Amino acid sequence: MNFVERRPFADPEVAARKIIEIAHGVEAAQDGRIHIEKINGPVPLSAQGHAAEYKAGLDRAIRNGWLWQHESGTYLRFTESGAMLFA
Numbered sequence: 001m002n003f004v005e006r007r008p009f010a011d012p013e014v015a016a017r018k019i020i021e022i023a024h025g026v027e028a029a030q031d032g033r034i035h036i037e038k039i040n041g042p043v044p045l046s047a048q049g050h051a052a053e054y055k056a057g058l059d060r061a062i063r064n065g066w067l068w069q070h071e072s073g074t075y076l077r078f079t080e081s082g083a084m085l086f087a
Contacts, residue, residue, distance in 0.1 A: 009049040015057025020066055023076065024086050033075040
């Protein structure tokens with residue numbers, strides 16, 4: 001008997017792939033910048049994820065080398081390996 005509902009993005013790897021998918025759908029601004037607010041909203045809201053799952057997924061995507069986050073935290077960019085996921 002299960003008393004706890006399974007969370008679709010409890011696994012950081014799954015959450016990271018969802019973040020990459022959403023970021024790929026966002027039109028980049030100058031120099032390939034993806035403003036963080038463009039993926040902050042869609043991940044927790046449309047994907048039924050929690051903020052902690054979003055943060056773990058974002059950290060995993062950065063650690064995997066798919067995204068690079070500016071030190072200010074205001075924007076992301078796809079790395080070469082991240083861009084190759086959609087090639």
